Amino acid sequence: MQVNSGMTETVQQVEIEDRISRLQQLMGAAGIHAFLVTQHVDLYYFTGSMQAGYAFIPREGAAVFYVRRSLERAIQESAVQVQPLHSLRHFRAQLEQDHPAVFGSGNGSGAQAVKIATEMDVLPAATFAKLAEVLAGSSNDCLLVDGSALVRRVRMVKSPWEIGRIESAAQVVAEALEAAVGIIKEGLTELELMARIEYEIRIRGHIGLMRTRSYNMEISTGMLGSGAAAAVPSAFDGPAGGLGLGPAFPQSTSRKSIMRGEPILIDIGCCIDGYIIDQTRTAVIGSLPDDLAEAYAQAELIIRQSEALMRPGTSSESIYAAALKQAADAGLADHFMGYGSNQVKFLGHGIGLEVDEWPVLAKGFSDPLEAGITLAVEPKFTFPGRGVVGIENSYLITDTGCRPLTRSPEGLIVIP
Secondary structure: OOOOOOOOOOOOHHHHHHHHHHHHHHHHHHOOOEEEEOOHHHHHHHHOOOOEEEEEEEOOOOOEEEEEEOHHHHHHHOOOEEEEOOOHHHHHHHHHHHOHHHHOOOOOOHHHOEEEEEOOOOOOHHHHHHHHHHHHOOOOOEEEEEOHHHHHHHHHEOOHHHHHHHHHHHHHHHHHHHHHHHHOOOOOEHHHHHHHHHHHHHOOOOOOOOOOOOOOOOOOOEEEEEHHHHOOOOOOOOOOOOOOOEOOEOOOOOOOEOOOOOOEEEEEEEEEOOEEEEEEEEEEEOOOOHHHHHHHHHHHHHHHHHHHHOOOOOEHHHHHHHHHHHHHHOOOHHHEOOOHHHOOOOOEEEOOOOOOEEEEEOOOOOOEOOOOEEEEEOOEEEEOOOEEEEOEEEEEEOOOOEEEOOOOOOOOEEEO
16 A cells, blocks of 8 residues: 655745735736735645635735734744734734835725725625725725635646645545455445445545535545436535435445446545545446446546646636536436536636636636646536446646646446
């Protein structure tokens, strides 16, 4: 058994400086004076530390990480200056003292106010209201505005260091899947198989969770389901829901026994140093029914077509449209990416620190792809009462096309 050890890598200061610089450029174009980073994943991205507090990034000048706890760990981990956050009530005064150029740039309320952006897509309403009140101050000359799109755009393009972390996660998943598939047999439960996979990725350095940005969306290790259980719809925004273990977690793996001749969907991920890989393989004990085998073959054809299209300058929505057409031409439109009202409206999604990053291969994402974007592409077909078949690979957009990041061999996994 090959086990990856000693894999943890800290983010280098030059990496953090580049991220902050790119955010500052976007802030300048948007007329924003500063950015208040609040979410723990974004804090890690812009400081190198995930300790509790707020990072303040002025449009010009140095960022400061104001920390509640643990100050000692933040000082050890952060690539930017760290200051203790004494009191939220006096946070405005602390910021004024440290960043006089920012708070001297406004001339009143409305259009002339100091505009401080933050991640409104993930900020709880109560926290937003408190921060807005504190930052406005007695002069009411500061506005808290939405800057979530700016952060997501900066994070969308990955550095070589980030790509290396995703590749490390891909290697772990490949090793873990190879180690786990040998236990698949008739009568094994989904839960037993998932537990073995989770064990194999955990001992290789998986942090134990997959982070998402979407409100109320949770992912454990992924989605593993067999036969009819895999095709049970759920609130999860994906083509396969899964029966789950009950109403408290109504998705993914159940206690159902795996049977001969039914598809086993193994949609799993891994997170190394915060960075995620996402992949899917389909397995079967014996052989699939002919129509499900044909659907699986179509999933592989769609991913081949997507690979040919994924290059700088191509819009995300055009790749999604091509996949819809290919599924329709194969007579499988009703089963593509879910079934009926539970069909999801995308083909793939960005990956990185979160599993639902930008861009999304979906209608409405018209911006062209660019080098450095990392995407998971997951064509799948759902057959109610019978199962889900499909494949998912993760890719890096390069200067000339795309490069697979996924390491697991493709093809239907056939268990005798």
